[in-house]
Amino acid sequence: MKYSRIIGTGGYLPPTIFTNADWEKRVDTSDAWIVERTGIKSRHIAGPNETASSMATQAAISALEQCNLLAKDIQLIIVATGSPDKIFPATACLVQKNLSVPTCIAFDIQAACSGFIYALSIADQYIKNGAVQNALVIGSELMSRLIDWTDRNTCILFGDGAGAVVLQASNEPGILSTHLYADGKYDDVLYLDNMQLGDHVDVIPSLQKSENFNTPLENMQPFIQMQGQKVFKVAVAKLGELIKDVQKQHQLKPEQIDWLVPHQANIRIIKATADKLGIPMEKVVCTVDTHSNTSSASIPLALDVAVRDGRIQKGQTLFFEAIGGGLTWGSALVRF
Numbered sequence: 381m382k383y384s385r386i387i388g389t390g391g392y393l394p395p396t397i398f399t400n401a402d403w404e405k406r407v408d409t410s411d412a413w414i415v416e417r418t419g420i421k422s423r424h425i426a427g428p429n430e431t432a433s434s435m436a437t438q439a440a441i442s443a444l445e446q447c448n449l450l451a452k453d454i455q456l457i458i459v460a461t462g463s464p465d466k467i468f469p470a471t472a473c474l475v476q477k478n479l480s481v482p483t484c485i486a487f488d489i490q491a492a493c494s495g496f497i498y499a500l501s502i503a504d505q506y507i508k509n510g511a512v513q514n515a516l517v518i519g520s521e522l523m524s525r526l527i528d529w530t531d532r533n534t535c536i537l538f539g540d541g542a543g544a545v546v547l548q549a550s551n552e553p554g555i556l557s558t559h560l561y562a563d564g565k566y567d568d569v570l571y572l573d574n575m576q577l578g579d580h581v582d583v584i585p586s587l588q589k590s591e592n593f594n595t596p597l598e599n600m601q602p603f604i605q606m607q608g609q610k611v612f613k614v615a616v617a618k619l620g621e622l623i624k625d626v627q628k629q630h631q632l633k634p635e636q637i638d639w640l641v642p643h644q645a646n647i648r649i650i651k652a653t654a655d656k657l658g659i660p661m662e663k664v665v666c667t668v669d670t671h672s673n674t675s676s677a678s679i680p681l682a683l684d685v686a687v688r689d690g691r692i693q694k695g696q697t698l699f700f701e702a703i704g705g706g707l708t709w710g711s712a713l714v715r716f
């Protein structure tokens with residue numbers, strides 16, 4: 381078995397829909413501004429009892445049902461998330477428990493909005509080297525709990541949801557290549573502090589002793605921080621460079637790509653990426669209007685929508701790409 385193939389897709393979106401009109405009631409914004417700058421019209425918001433693991437479990441069940449695979453056949457679970465239920469155990473272990481998957485490899489990875497691409501690439505390596513036969517690769521995010529609901533610069537951008545794929549060993553090409561990148565020098569343009577580290581400062585003797593208490597903990601922010609314009613510019617530039625790398629490696633021509641399934645952050649970034657690939661918007665799967673930015677869940681959710689409505693067919697060539705906090709970015713070229 382030389383390759384890994386996606387044999388099942390699944391998604392879960394919380395039932396509550398929050399429209400731009402709902403944001404208009406909370407912050408100084410307008411539907412027209414949000415649609416023009418981002419393409420977003422609405423997003424799904426998780427209920428009080430929903431978590432990254434509960435949504436990931438629903439997405440995984442739907443992916444397993446689609447390909448008629450049983451939980452007992454899974455040997456690897458990777459959950460990409462920046463909003464895990466707990467710091468540990470990993471969300472992947474909670475999904476394993478929920479699905480009653482017997483002892484397997486299960487861990488989370490954190491690459492912000494590029495998390496699904498990173499997770500797919502890791503699972504592909506596990507399968508190609510023969511370590512496992514079947515893997516669940518999931519992106520699951522509770523972005524609504526990470527945003528400041530009074531900050532119009534960020535709150536209108538994000539939504540909740542989970543997407544999953546089942547990856548299986550195959551003799552036929554599936555994942556053709558993945559390209560992963562990170563550059564930590566952009567750590568300040570999009571980030572979320574770990575408030576857990578600042579919570580108990582008062583009772584930690586080593587910190588109390590310090591006369592001039594001035595640690596990074598003091599400056600921690602509880603919500604997502606973003607320099608929107610900078611993220612936008614770097615995203616367009618880095619995705620452009622990435623596309624050149626992939627085109628060079630595969631001698632890839634625009635007509636060879638059946639579908640671009642991009643990270644759904646912003647319709648203007650998506651259009652710029654389609655332009656760089658040389659493909660028309662009719663060949664782009666867009667869910668940003670109704671899902672908004674669900675971070676690592678956005679690609680598997682968009683993929684699942686287009687598989688279930690019949691646009692994406694077996695044998696077609698797909699291009700996934702994402703960029704997010706880190707900054708991290710990456711792509712996967714996939715024969716579906």
Ligand code: COA
Nearest residue numbers: 409410413417493532533536608609611612645646703704
């Ligand atoms: N409603 C109305 N006005 C808003 C607003 C909102 N929700 N958010 C910001 N504004 C205002 C700003 O305060 C600013 O007002 P000012 O000129 O009086 O100072 C004005 O709109 C322009 O702000 P700016 O940040 O320059 O807008 P922009 O055209 O860059 O659009 C983003 C803002 C966030 C939509 C855009 O920068 C973007 O999409 N960036 C990438 C974000 C992203 O994708 N992040 C996730 C990556 S994974």
